[in-house]
Amino acid sequence: MDHFGYRQDRLYAEEVPLSAIAERVGTPCYVYSHATLERHYRVFDEAFGDWPHHICFAVKANGNLAVLQVLERLGAGFDIVSGGELARVLAAGGRASNVVFSGVGKSSDEIAKALTAGVRILSIESGEELERVNAVALSLGHKAPIGIRINPDVDPNTHPYIATGLRENKFGVPAADAPELYRKASAMAGIEVVGIGCHI
Template sequence: MSSKRLPGQPHIAYRGDELFLEEASLNALAQQFGTPLFVYSKAAMMAALAAYQRGFAGRKVQICYAMKANSTLGVIQLFAQEGCGFDVVSLGELTRVLAAGGQASRIIFSGVGKTRAEMRAALQAGIGCFNVESEAELEVLNEVALSLGRQAPVSIRVNPNVDPQTHPYISTGLKGNKFGIAHERVVQTYQRADALPGLRIEGIDCHIGSQIIQEAPYLDAMDRMLDLVQAIEAAGVPIHHIDLGGGLGIDYNGETPPEADQLWAKLLAKLDARGFGQRALMIEPGRSLVGNAGVCLTEVLYLKPGEQKNFCIVDAAMNDLPRPAMYQAYQQIVPVKPRSAPEETWEVVGPICESGDWLGHDRNLAVQQGDLLAVLSAGAYCMSMASNYNTRNRAAEVLVEGGHAHLIRERESYADQMRLERLPLAATIAR
């Protein structure tokens, strides 16, 4: 059977007249599990992780999967089994890591709004480090740790004022962003943290954004971080690890981000040149590990030609795939079984009652009612951001391993959605 791989998608290919993920027919999976349906390739995730592992061979590095990209237990388990740590931003994410078999000692807790309850639970679990994002948070974390008779391991997140040259909503390292301590206040903040008895300083952290497709922002951030480490240590506060965050982009529509191993070869060379080659490192990749491992399958419900635009209405929507509506993001949309017919230009839209419910503008497709489409690069920031808007059930998820398919999330039911809701007493309504 002839095979035709899709550009930028090494684990997705047409075989004969239908689309496969690894050795699994996407048409067959849609028939078995229904649509909308998320399908993930284990091989794609492991290949992405292997690129980082090659880049760090022989180095003291902890790779911490940033699970906000995709927090499904079946995905987390894969990375836990490979020895990864995890970057979490809520108690819910921490709970998921532990439920999937991750080690608490390899968890980094980030986020600008940690509550006292979250801090307490994380300390009791024995996490590896808190990435502290404000001076006020330092004081609260110190109080919580002392109340438990413990010391909290901390790293302070620095805002290096580096432009990651990405969408403004996912830029996190500029002065106008809410994240981290201002570059100019870092040394005195470390001195304050060092004086607090409930804290134990472990490292320094930065994260400049997401979907970064150029090397320059990383190299710039590395230089600024190393300048700060030198200044902090000159002030008498030792730094044991350097955390460079994540944010490496993927190929959605012909982007050419650097390969993880090639990028880190340059960053490590900079570390070596400045005398930090033996310093322990942490990184927090998310999208680059899972983004191109996933597809979302959706059925064409109706075709609606119009005077100005032609609408291809599908059963997936902005509650399943929020990135286009939120970020004006582009994801490729391809037929699961191509037709030998002339293509037309379509607006691919969902059934939600919002004009912002679109999956793709001006897509050239040969399509008919009842066809299946695959929305590519759907492994990151899709299911983890999915909602029940319009009381829509969240999709099922399947993990593909070769030709085997594992259901890792059942499709939600309306009973699932309403399980925690209560009707008030009839007498109360009458009054």
């Protein structure tokens, strides 16, 4: 259930007619329902029951500060792919300790800002990135909490533009290479191995 619906041929968001919003702010505009965000988050959260979990919202899906603030108040964490997204999460009142920094191509500056802010985990996409994260962490006197993103070579049978788990995709480390990369990471002075990740 969402909180959008028609009443006497007028579309409403919760108790507000969208025509009134359009008259006030003009069009086009985006309208989000606080109640719908809360409800959908709670339904998803409750589906896990007593199973330990932490839901992280992909900021690339919607970086609107008001949306991020609602999710922060509900207890969500955030999955980011850039330093700009980290800045948005922090501006919305999010805690860096609830941030997973994913994505390929993290710059040394972004890694340094993420470590200084205290992100929960940096998702490692390659051996080269592991080396860079270790070097940045050592230069800051930090230990970087990392997980390695595994590429499972699984076909999700979806549009090829959004498939990320096949061997030919640029994302993640081949599963066969992961054990050696984890051994290497465990021996690095600037790295703390805390997890594993996978996108399909």
